Amino acid sequence: MTPRKDPAVPNSRFAVSRDQPPVIVRESSAVSRWLAILLLLVAGALVYTVVEQRRSQKPPPVSLEPRVVTPPQELGGDEKATIQVFQNTSPSVVHITSLEVRRDRLSLSPLEIPQGTGSGFVWDTSGHIVTNFHVVQTADRAQVTLSDGSTYAAKIVGKAPDKDLAVLRVDAPPSSLHPIAVGSSEKLLVGQTVLAIGNPFGLDQTLTTGVISGLGREIKSVTGRPIYDVIQTDAPINPGNSGGPLLDSSGRLIGINTAIYSPSGANAGIGFAVPVDTINQIVPQILRGKVERAGLGINIASDQIVQQLNLEGVLIFDVVAGGAAEKAGMVGTRSSPGSRWILGDIIVAVDGVTIRRSSDLFKFLDDKKVGDVIKVTVVNGGQKRELNVTLQAIP
Helix, strand or coil, rough: CCCCHHHHHHCCCCCHHHHHHCCCCCCCCHHHHHHHHHHHHHHHHHHHHHHHHHHHHHCCCCCCCCCCCCCCCCCHHHHHHHHHHHHHHHHHEEEEEEEEEEEECCCCCCCEEEEEEEEEECCCCCCEEEEHHHCCCCCEEEEEECCCCEHHHHHHEEHHHCCCCEEEEEEEHHHHHCCCECCCCCCCCCCCCCEEEEEHHHHHCCCCCEEEEEEEEEEEEECCEEEEEEEEECCCCCCCCCCCEECCCCCEEEEEEEEEEECCCCCCHHHCEHHHHHHHHHHHHHHHHCEEEEEEEECCCHHHHHCCCCCEEHHHHHHHHCCCCHHCCCCCCECCCCCEEECCCCEEEEECCCCCCCCHHHHHHCCCCCCEEEEEEEEEEEEEEEEEEEEECCC
């Protein structure tokens, strides 16, 4: 049977079989196949080229010579000076552990209980160590560790609580003792470089640096009596620095680190040091066995009571029997029938210096010696009197 053309598709290029579905063959199919083959060939050639180049490259030779290390830069002049001060002075700084003796409840044997730690410095080759009073305030004895690591039992020679100073003594060979170089605090200037060495938080031989932030500050001692002419510094001072030296840039002692101002108890950039001129005045007295403080022989009322009474000056609460004030004719406060109080003399001036509060009187007396005669102006019942008082020694 002879096939015929489909009348619905004239001049059609598709072959149609009545027994199978139509198969479409496009002219572009061959071109696409050739392009794909060409791209594969190009990609293969590129991969082959890269692999061959890597194979041809040789790894760098391994050098057996030592590497040349660039030496550190030379230290600056300030750094050298600070390092020198620390190396010269640190042998004079000691670590102090205060001890309290208690009895064991079971065996009744005496036990030494550590109460705290602090710092100090060697005063002389006789073994005297200077520190703060509050470092050994509750201690029965103490231990002192020198810079070489040797530890000695220390005897408490004497204390000056009003100045927060104490002197210990260790039985160490003179060759192990390196007395600190003592300077002066009279001509210190704000902005002057200072260094502090101590044992903050038990970390021995720690150096911090800063400047003098202020002079003539006033802080209270543990007895409540003010300490005057205190040095303020921003050199970091923390618990454990107490009793350590504050030094100038030449390594000379200018103060003893005493207190910090910090709500948290750690360094806040405000530290205080008792000036070395005060140390030079008190320590020799302790070594002589007697700390003399010039006074009037009176007990005074608190400033708060004076303010409540709308008064100005220092109110004498009572006079010591046979003391300087009584001999000069001063009168203390006394009771009267009906539980009423008759106020005593109120000190308003000494040697022409106005006295408004107790700190004014203490500051004036700090510069006086036992036996000095001063003119005291008092007011009582509206009457003003001037009395000559020979200052006596106050225990």
